[in-house]
Amino acid sequence: MKTFGNIIWFVFGGVLVAVEYVISSIGLMVTIVGIPFGLQSLKMAELALWPFGKKVVRSETTSGCLATLMNIIWFFIGGLPIALTHLLFGVLFCITIVGIPFGNQHFKLMKLAFTPFGRRIVDA
Template sequence: MRTLGNVIWIVFGGIFIAVEYVIASVGLMVTIIGIPFGLQSLKLAEMALLPFDKKAVQNHTTSGCLALVMNIIWFFIGGLPIVLTHLFFGLLFYITIIGIPFGNQHFKLMKLAFSPFGKVIVNR
């Protein structure tokens, strides 16, 4: 089921979301200050490409204070539009019964886009 979900996800727009995250990552990495934010955007691209096989979990080896500060900066720099976009598409997919799994993936991506610092992507 995960493989079928990922194939349908990629065909119906998942590849475009991942490409947008990669383009945003390259744009953020132009400056030295933007490199940490570009790396987080790559994390979102990895998750957006094949979301049915992946899960974001808290990384306990990172410092909580720095991750909190970076998440606050991230939210105001670019996280808010990403969160709102995933919220919109998640609600849009929830209109139909067949779209609920894809809406769930958008909500999973929304949670990661809200605070990507201090999290790692793992396979289930």
């Protein structure tokens, strides 16, 4: 079932969301300071491309204070608008019964958009 959900997600907008994340990642990686943020954007692109059957977990090898500091910077620079966008789409999808699984995937992306540092994507 997850393959079917991923195919529908990919065709009806998942590829566009992933491409937006990749483009923003390239833009962030132009500067040396933006490379860590660009890598996190690539992480979100990976999840946005095939979200079904994946989950976001806390990484065991986090950098502690550095990850927290980077998450705070991320939140104010771009995390809040990204998370609010996924919240909006998640709520819109959850209005219909058919859209609930897709809304849940947007909520998963919203969770990652708040704190991408110190998180990793694993198969569910």
